[in-house]
Structure formats: C-alpha cells, structure tokens
Amino acid sequence: MRPVTLLEVARHAGVSQATASRVLNGSPRIPGAGLTERVRKAAAELGYVPNAQAQALARSLTGLVGLVVRDIADPYFSSIARGVQHVAREHDRQVLLSCTEGDLGAELEAVTSFISHRADALILVGSQLTRRSEHDRLLSSELKRYHDLGGQVAVIGQARPGVDSVVPENRAGAAALAEALVGQGHRRFAVLTGPVELRTAVDRTTGFTEALRRHGLEPVAMVPGEFTRDGGFDACRRLVDEFGLARGRNGMCLLVVNDVMAIGAMACLRDRGMRVPQDVQVAGFDDIVTVKDHVPALTTVCLPLEEMGKTAMRMVLTDTARRRPRSMTVRGEVMLRDSTRLRS
Incomplete structure (x- = not known):
C-alpha cells in the first residue's frame, strides 16, 4: 500500500500544500486554529505519516x-x-x-x-x-x-x-525618462538596449521607445550590449562606428538601460573626442551610488535600491x-x- 502524500492531505483539507506542511511538519509558522484542526483531521482520516526529513527542515x-x-x-x-x-x-x-x-x-x-x-x-x-x-x-x-x-x-x-x-516598474520608469527628455527639447535619440534576452533590458527599452513614438519620434539606432561598463563601452563604440555618430551641437541623446552601461558609454565618447553633454547627451537607469559623483552628473531613473x-x-x-x-x-x-x- 503506497503512503499518503502531503499533497493529498492538503487537497482533502482544502488548503495549500505549504499550509499542510507547516501544520504537520512542526514549523513554528503555523496558521490559525481552524485551519490547523482541518489539516490534522484530514491527515488522520487518510492515515498520513509525516516525513522525518521534511519535519527536520520545517522545525x-x-x-x-x-x-x-x-x-x-x-x-x-x-x-x-x-x-x-x-x-x-x-x-x-x-x-x-x-x-x-x-x-x-x-x-x-x-x-x-x-x-x-x-x-x-x-x-x-x-x-x-x-x-x-x-x-x-x-x-x-x-x-x-x-x-x-x-x-x-x-x-x-x-x-x-x-x-x-x-x-521595479522598469517600463513605466523608462517611459517617464523619455517623456522628460522630450520635454527638455531632445528630438534625436539612440538606445543602448542591453542584453536582448533579459526581461529588464527589454522592458526598459520598450518603455523608452513607446514614449518616443507617442511624440512621433523613432530612435535612429538601437544597439544591444552586456549589462556591464564594458558592455556599454562596446555598444557605444558600435554606435559611433556603424551609425556615424560624430561631434555636433546637441546632436544626439543616448538612452541607456542601466547606469553601469551609461558610464561605459560616456567613457567611449570621451575616447572618441566627444564631450558630454556638449556634443552627445547620455541618460541611464537605476541611480547607482557612483553616478552621484560622476562628472557630468548622470541623468537617470532613481530606484530605491x-x-x-x-x-x-x-x-x-x-x-x-x-x-x-x-x-x-x-x-x-x-x-x-x-x-x-x-x-x-
């Protein structure tokens, strides 16, 4: 005769398996008296025998x-x-x-x-x-x-x-950032999107682009990269080389999906002889502690990390x-x- 499982007890008592486990395995985090009695009654009716290993973990x-x-x-x-x-x-x-x-x-x-x-x-x-x-x-x-x-x-x-x-509300935060930058007068944007397989990067990129489209704007380029300082440097380098980004008065605003990448992007721009914000403007996301001392101070979305x-x-x-x-x-x-x- 096969042993009765904890899941069967939970279903018989009409509770979750987690609740049944807390009652029967001796966890200090048990539910109220009514639920506890139901679980114990169901276990007795079905002939449930607790698992010693599970009890040890629970207690x-x-x-x-x-x-x-x-x-x-x-x-x-x-x-x-x-x-x-x-x-x-x-x-x-x-x-x-x-x-x-x-x-x-x-x-x-x-x-x-x-x-x-x-x-x-x-x-x-x-x-x-x-x-x-x-x-x-x-x-x-x-x-x-x-x-x-x-x-x-x-x-x-x-x-x-x-x-x-x-x-964190990544999409909404990215959209709010794009709206604020359009409100400042920015009209030409490129996006450093981060890794395309990560939901955080995709949500932030989507938030940026959806907000821009509400104003009839499209990014001139969208370049992926790793979620690191070097990833931002390399993505910005590709932007400069492949899309012809060059020095120019108020020419382009880079929307970057996190601050670490944004710092790498600004390092790349300096390496190519471009100044932030005189030639290219840069915005990030997260408000990590290091950007408060960065020069120039980075526009970003502050999360209470x-x-x-x-x-x-x-x-x-x-x-x-x-x-x-x-x-x-x-x-x-x-x-x-x-x-x-x-x-x-």
Whole structure:
C-alpha cells in the first residue's frame, strides 16, 4: 500500500500544500486554529505519516539567509545586498552570498546549495529571461519544493509564481525618462538596449521607445550590449562606428538601460573626442551610488535600491502562512542632471 502524500492531505483539507506542511511538519509558522484542526483531521482520516526529513527542515531555524545576485561588483546589486544585510543584522540573521556572473547553472546550484545547508530563507536578485527555459523550470520546481517545506522565498526583479516579489516598474520608469527628455527639447535619440534576452533590458527599452513614438519620434539606432561598463563601452563604440555618430551641437541623446552601461558609454565618447553633454547627451537607469559623483552628473531613473533589499528581507522574515504571495511594485523617479543638459 503506497503512503499518503502531503499533497493529498492538503487537497482533502482544502488548503495549500505549504499550509499542510507547516501544520504537520512542526514549523513554528503555523496558521490559525481552524485551519490547523482541518489539516490534522484530514491527515488522520487518510492515515498520513509525516516525513522525518521534511519535519527536520520545517522545525529548524539556522539563522541563515541565502542571497543570490548576478554581479556583486555592480552597484545595483551591492546596494540591494546592503539593504538585505541591514535588516538581517537587526534580526540576528547571517546572509550567505552567491554571485552567479549571469550563469544560469550557477544560479540553480546556489539555490540547491543554500537549501541543502538549511537556510531559513532565500532572496534572488536579477532579471529573468524573456523565454522560459529548462533552467527556469528546474529553478521554479526547486523553489516550490523549498517553499512547501516551510522555507521563505523572495525575488527582486520580475515576479515568480508562488513566492514574494519586489518588482521595479522598469517600463513605466523608462517611459517617464523619455517623456522628460522630450520635454527638455531632445528630438534625436539612440538606445543602448542591453542584453536582448533579459526581461529588464527589454522592458526598459520598450518603455523608452513607446514614449518616443507617442511624440512621433523613432530612435535612429538601437544597439544591444552586456549589462556591464564594458558592455556599454562596446555598444557605444558600435554606435559611433556603424551609425556615424560624430561631434555636433546637441546632436544626439543616448538612452541607456542601466547606469553601469551609461558610464561605459560616456567613457567611449570621451575616447572618441566627444564631450558630454556638449556634443552627445547620455541618460541611464537605476541611480547607482557612483553616478552621484560622476562628472557630468548622470541623468537617470532613481530606484530605491537599498530599500528594495530591505523590503525583500522583511518579507522573508514575516510569517507566510497564507494562500497568496505578496508582490510590491517599486516606482522610479526621474532625475534630470547635467549629462542631458542642452545648450541654450
């Protein structure tokens, strides 16, 4: 006779598998008395025998939180990590960091490793892909299994089914930036789009171009590149070489999908003898800490990066015995600075 599964108990009780797990596996994060009684009654009626390994995971609190980021050298990720760490210290938790360098296999390995070391919670930071892959399927399955056993999960970027999420409004922020620049008098634009397979890059590029089209404008060029300083340098170099960008009074405004790329683009322009903003204007996205001291100061969309990290950490520290995951959207604020200033 095959053993009764936790999923069968959950269905019999009319609750989620996560709720059933918290009741039967001894998690301190259990639901109210009514739900608890229903789950225990269903388990007794079906003859369910709890799994010892699942009970061990549900009951243990190691004080460890796994944080998975794409590139810790990028101030976008390090600022978020600082916010996570700040809240962790307040609650006597330790943060374990894994940097994937954009390797999808490394992301999955980090998650499985943190789970095997019984981290109480996981926070994943970074863009998802535009197309669902086998890696994404495996990762979602691993996160669901962990969550069903009582683990806490939050993502920063795009929402994932069944877990908490902190979601920056990339498309809306990019559109607001383009609108502000058109309002300043800019009429000729090029876009450094970032990696075409990342949803963050695609959403920001879409936001830029849709806003421009509302004013009857089209980018003269759209050049992809990596989400790095060197990626921005190389994309700008291709723009200069292939599209004939040259010195000229108020000739072109570059919309760049993140600040790190924008810094690389400005370095390329200096290398080619062009001045920002006198010859070419540049705008980025994120408002990373380093751009506040950059000369000229970079026009960008400010995201509260550290606060995003704090929010995700608070989410995973909160009891999640509920049916629906939480999702918080984060708006960006356009910051017009010297890098897009037009000469009068």
